Amino acid sequence: MVERLDTMYQRLLSRKILVAVIIVVLAVAAPHIANTYTISLLIEVLIFSIFAMSLNLLVGYTGLPSFGHAAFFGLGAYIIAYISGVNDLTLSFTNNILLTLPIVIIGTGIIALIVGSLALRTDGIYFLMITLAFAQMLFSVAMRWSAVTGGSDGLIGIPRPEIDLGVWKYSFESRTAFYYFVVTTFVAIYFGLHNIIHSPFGLALKGIKSNQMRMQALGYKTLHYKIGVFVLAGVIAGIAGMLLAQFYWHASPENLYWTMSGQALIMVILGGVGTLIGPVIGATLMRLLPNITSTYTNNWQSYMGIMLIVFVLCAPNGIMGILLKKLKNNQ
Amino acid sequence: MISNKPKTDFTHPIIQSYSRRKILKLAGAGALAYTSSLAAACSNQSSSSTRDVPIKIGVLLPYSGIYATLGDSISAGLEMYLDQLGYRAGGRNVQIVAEDTEMKPDIAQQKARKLIEQDKVDLVAGIVSTGVLYGLREYFHNNKKLLICANAGGNKISRDMKSPYIWRSSFSNWQPNWPLGLWAYNNVGNKVFMSAPDYGAGHNMVDAFAHSFQSAGGTILGKQFTPFPSMGDPAPFITEIRKSNPSMVFCFYSGSAAVAFVKAYDEFGLSKDIPLVCSGFAVEEDVLPAQGSAALGAISGLHWALLLDNETNRKFIDAYKDRTNVDANVFAVQGYDTGRIISHILDEVQGDTSATSRMLESLQDVSFSSPRGPFKLDPKSQNPTQHIYVREVKEIGGKLHNVVIEDLGEFTDPGNNSLG
Numbered sequence: 107m108v109e110r111l112d113t114m115y116q117r118l119l120s121r122k123i124l125v126a127v128i129i130v131v132l133a134v135a136a137p138h139i140a141n142t143y144t145i146s147l148l149i150e151v152l153i154f155s156i157f158a159m160s161l162n163l164l165v166g167y168t169g170l171p172s173f174g175h176a177a178f179f180g181l182g183a184y185i186i187a188y189i190s191g192v193n194d195l196t197l198s199f200t201n202n203i204l205l206t207l208p209i210v211i212i213g214t215g216i217i218a219l220i221v222g223s224l225a226l227r228t229d230g231i232y233f234l235m236i237t238l239a240f241a242q243m244l245f246s247v248a249m250r251w252s253a254v255t256g257g258s259d260g261l262i263g264i265p266r267p268e269i270d271l272g273v274w275k276y277s278f279e280s281r282t283a284f285y286y287f288v289v290t291t292f293v294a295i296y297f298g299l300h301n302i303i304h305s306p307f308g309l310a311l312k313g314i315k316s317n318q319m320r321m322q323a324l325g326y327k328t329l330h331y332k333i334g335v336f337v338l339a340g341v342i343a344g345i346a347g348m349l350l351a352q353f354y355w356h357a358s359p360e361n362l363y364w365t366m367s368g369q370a371l372i373m374v375i376l377g378g379v380g381t382l383i384g385p386v387i388g389a390t391l392m393r394l395l396p397n398i399t400s401t402y403t404n405n406w407q408s409y410m411g412i413m414l415i416v417f418v419l420c421a422p423n424g425i426m427g428i429l430l431k432k433l434k435n436n437q
Numbered sequence: 438m439i440s441n442k443p444k445t446d447f448t449h450p451i452i453q454s455y456s457r458r459k460i461l462k463l464a465g466a467g468a469l470a471y472t473s474s475l476a477a478a479c480s481n482q483s484s485s486s487t488r489d490v491p492i493k494i495g496v497l498l499p500y501s502g503i504y505a506t507l508g509d510s511i512s513a514g515l516e517m518y519l520d521q522l523g524y525r526a527g528g529r530n531v532q533i534v535a536e537d538t539e540m541k542p543d544i545a546q547q548k549a550r551k552l553i554e555q556d557k558v559d560l561v562a563g564i565v566s567t568g569v570l571y572g573l574r575e576y577f578h579n580n581k582k583l584l585i586c587a588n589a590g591g592n593k594i595s596r597d598m599k600s601p602y603i604w605r606s607s608f609s610n611w612q613p614n615w616p617l618g619l620w621a622y623n624n625v626g627n628k629v630f631m632s633a634p635d636y637g638a639g640h641n642m643v644d645a646f647a648h649s650f651q652s653a654g655g656t657i658l659g660k661q662f663t664p665f666p667s668m669g670d671p672a673p674f675i676t677e678i679r680k681s682n683p684s685m686v687f688c689f690y691s692g693s694a695a696v697a698f699v700k701a702y703d704e705f706g707l708s709k710d711i712p713l714v715c716s717g718f719a720v721e722e723d724v725l726p727a728q729g730s731a732a733l734g735a736i737s738g739l740h741w742a743l744l745l746d747n748e749t750n751r752k753f754i755d756a757y758k759d760r761t762n763v764d765a766n767v768f769a770v771q772g773y774d775t776g777r778i779i780s781h782i783l784d785e786v787q788g789d790t791s792a793t794s795r796m797l798e799s800l801q802d803v804s805f806s807s808p809r810g811p812f813k814l815d816p817k818s819q820n821p822t823q824h825i826y827v828r829e830v831k832e833i834g835g836k837l838h839n840v841v842i843e844d845l846g847e848f849t850d851p852g853n854n855s856l857g
Contacts, residue, residue, distance in 0.1 A: 147547075354576075355579075358542040360568075
């Protein structure tokens with residue numbers, strides 16, 4: 107019996123390794139086999155995947171229905187715009203990723219800490235409202251404080267990142283280089299999250315989702331855990347926002363708008379709440395579908411809406427839910 | 438009565454049952470069939486391979502959202518001009534590939550990449566909102582692709598954010614308002630209260646009007662910037678205006694906000710005592726039917742008017758009405774002129790769209806008589822040099838229209854912020 111389980115595990119593992127190898131080879135080879143437009147789409151998909159994965163930490167793993175996650179996405183975009191952007195409003199202080207990345211992380215982290223400490227004292231619908239209100243507040247600051255944020259026009263002239271070690275310098279200026287930069291970031295965050303989710307911290311989050319009272323009774327300070335995951339999710343969303351701004355050379359108030367939060371929520375729900383790969387599938391669908399269908403119809407959003415309703419009613423665990431069920435039945 | 442929604446009305450009656458996209462595809466298929474037969478016919482004569490393929494013009498406009506009417510009007514104007522040429526320019530067939538920007542900078546980026554990298558369009562036209570234009574600036578600049586902006590008026594694109602690859606066929610936000618400020622001081626009053634939505638265009642327009650008005654000796658009693666895109670209840674803003682007791686009010690609004698503001702201005706009784714002077718978009722043909730008599734007497738400055746008396750305009754408005762069943766508006770004119778500029782470029786390079794530097798060069802001497810009057814492209818600001826007209830809303834034959842009361846002459850964007 108033990109032996110059989112062992113071989114099954116071995117087989118599953120070898121299959122996993124095979125899949126991983128294929129994905130890695132494809133990811134590395136992509137710029138050489140695909141056209142530039144496909145690479146653009148891939149970059150977008152990866153960036154939005156990071157964003158959706160960060161929201162999934164809250165919605166999927168901890169059961170916190172945030173409806174203002176775009177706040178941190180946009181914050182990341184504006185911070186990088188402000189420190190590295192080249193125009194008359196910004197500081198143009200540095201474009202060295204070794205400095206800018208920590209600044210984005212610390213900046214979004216501090217704001218997430220403040221917001222989280224306040225918002226997480228509430229639950230459910232109240233938490234949803236507070237996160238939404240905070241994001242909309244940031245949106246109106248971005249729209250109105252034009253001397254700093256460029257108002258409705260946003261901030262332009264954001265360069266692609268570079269690494270500067272003094273003696274050695276490398277710029278991710280070209281699309282291919284920037285693609286590898288995004289892929290690396292994505293992989294790092296994916297495996298980082300994988301480890302966190304399976305760590306005691308991650309397990310505690312799952313515990314909070316299923317029964318917070320019980321976790322408290324067991325002696326867990328659930329508020330601290332929730333603040334911790336809120337900051338983590340905020341920081342990762344900030345990194346995604348930073349990448350998008352660098353890719354577009356532009357940070358716009360739309361990055362902060364509630365529709366952006368909504369989009370991320372749909373990605374998570376469509377792909378599969380509470381799975382690591384689900385949001386990636388959701389983000390891929392959400393970014394690619396309109397792109398394919400919009401050439402043929404102006405009403406792609408209606409089809410998207412119908413699809414979402416069907417999913418919520420028939421497959422509440424999203425595409426990953428269906429896939430996992432299939433996989434279980436096969437075994 | 439003018440329909441307020443020309444959204445689906447602009448297709449030709451014969452092909453009315455088809456959507457715009459289908460028509461474009463048909464046009465493209467027709468063009469393809471035509472060129473391939475042409476190529477077959479003259480295959481003995483050596484013709485360059487590019488001649489066999491139609492020139493593709495990418496169009497980036499909002500076809501959904503609050504500015505959908507603008508996108509549709511620009512499209513209709515552009516298509517009308519190309520149709521008049523039989524979709525041919527520079528000795529080649531021309532085809533349009535249109536994409537919806539949804540007014541969102543990130544969607545617009547994606548669509549721009551699709552048009553240029555996947556559909557391989559030769560140049561791009563369109564863009565309604567300045568946020569989208571600024572968002573696309575780096576992409577077109579870095580990729581050395583030509584963009585003809587058919588609406589978005591953000592001053593910066595003619596000034597410190599200029600790119601050799603981005604030219605504008607429409608206006609800069611400064612352009613209609615600076616001359617109007619001077620005229621208003623001399624003809625309407627010397628104390629103004631200003632009202633505009635709180636976004637880039639609102640500030641640009643207020644700054645331009647304020648600059649010439651103050652330089653002439655006028656006093657600004659106050660400025661209010663209302664929430665954008667939705668102003669909400671206009672009552673508190675109207676009350677603030679009344680309290681300041683100005684001798685006139687300057688405003689800029691567009692779309693549904695223009696309807697709400699102008700109606701409230703009339704309902705609160707201000708239109709009786711305080712003249713309303715505005716940027717032309719606030720009382721343009723697309724919003725006038727909804728504003729109704731509330732707009733009567735409103736004075737505005739713009740680079741065109743429906744009843745502008747010149748031959749090109751007369752022909753244009755008749756043809757446009759025949760084609761779409763609605764009256765033309767300034768956005769349709771901008772689309773029409775964009776078509777004209779594109780055909781000029783293509784003629785100059787004889788259809789060789791790989792010659793980017795020659796295409797850019799050909800933009801230096803664009804000059805023709807537009808429905809808006811004499812039209813030139815200014816090489817310095819890469820924006821039109823055009824006449825600005827003072828117009829007043831009057832009732833003509835039971836309908837409200839903007840009647841030109843004075844031609845202020847030709848204006849060019851200063852290319853810097855020295856004049857507001």
